[in-house]
Amino acid sequence: MAAFRHFGIVRHVAHGAIPTGEPYLVMEWLEGEDLAARLARRRLTLAETLTFGARIGEALGAMHARGFVHRDVKPANMFLVGGDVAEVKVIDLGLAWSGEMTRLTDSGGLVGTLSYIAPEQARGDPFDARADVFSLGCVLSECLTGAIVFADEGMMALLTKILHKEAPRLRDRCPEAPPALDALVARMLAKDPDQRPRNGLEVAAALAAISAVAKQGRPGGGQQAP
Secondary structure, three states: OOOOOOOOEOOEEEEEEOOOOOEEEEEOOOOEEEHHHHHHHOOOOHHHHHHHHHHHHHHHHHHHHOOEEOOOOOHHHEEEEOOOHHHEEEOOOOOOEEOOOOOOOOOOOOOOOHHHOOHHHHHOOOOOHHHHHHHHHHHHHHHHHOOOOOOOOOHHHHHHHHHHOOOOOHHHHOOOOOHHHHHHHHHHOOOOHHHOOOOHHHHHHHHHHHHHHHHOOOHHHOOOOO
16 A cells, blocks of 8 residues: 555555554545445446546556556445545555565455456456456446346356356446447456456546547447547
8 A cells, every 4th residue: 555646545654563563554534435335325327437437447557557456346445535436545455466466365265355356366367457447347337237247146156157157238237328338348347358458547548538428418428438
């Protein structure tokens, strides 16, 4: 956390150890609610989702540019400061990892929240920023539909879905979604990482483009997302 100074990432204040040896970590104080609490009450609107997604994409992109992968992108780890989707921050970097770090958080097991992990994570294969992109695709779909893309039906059934079953198209659950957003989310949820946007910044740029077209009032959301 101390490596990042970004408006979309919870700020590190201090860390160390108390005299008896126990470690401590101090983060900035945030007031508001996490996205999971908001979604438990209602879905986000299209405008809210585009704003939220672009901000989260930028925050994850800052991590990706430094070689870090969050590994646990989910609604509970996205905090709406003051309840504002435009002031969202990524929190809980406890599973964040880069290729230069020793793996202290696992010993070969699954890491992350199962309903949101990418297929390569589920298989135990090497992964990169595109794993976070997959997870963010799950979150964006949930924001608009109110439904978890890969709902928990027991570990083995859920793993089978993640590995082998194509995710539902956004347009089937949210007909008002612009075609460009439907296409972007489908790419983010591709089983093959090579078919996804490369990092959070690419997602943020695509969402900003879709938002700009939507604000112009063009039917269907305009051109295909980059």
